[in-house]
């Protein structure tokens with residue numbers, strides 16, 4: 405039986421693995437006003453567990469928008485799609501950046517539904533991406549999650 409809350413050791417592992425970036429919007433904790441959360445990708449209420457492959461680092465904006473959702477509507481088709489799962493999905497399959505890396509573009513139903521549901525292109529995030537781009541700190545170096 406897994407614990408409801410991730411252990412301190414597990415929380416540290418998740419923070420290190422994410423390299424200080426929200427795993428959804430790619431904001432960097434070093435430039436955020438609030439400490440990021442260890443988020444259950446599949447929520448506890450939906451039988452998700454506090455295990456390494458079900459945890460992600462998320463900024464407060466993404467975490468509160470996601471809440472307990474695992475599905476959302478693809479704005480292009482209206483069809484319900486699974487939200488991006490940072491441990492199971494390949495980021496590059498579902499998302500890309502626009503030319504100046506200030507906007508995330510959804511390439512699949514999952515990508516588009518996640519951008520919409522988690523508001524990954526909210527104004528403050530776009531402004532932060534723009535500012536960090538000017539000093540060469542955005543986009544953060546990404547790695548494949550698969």
Ligand SMILES: [Zn+2]
Pocket residue numbers: 426427428429430431462463464465466467
């Ligand atoms: Zn975020």
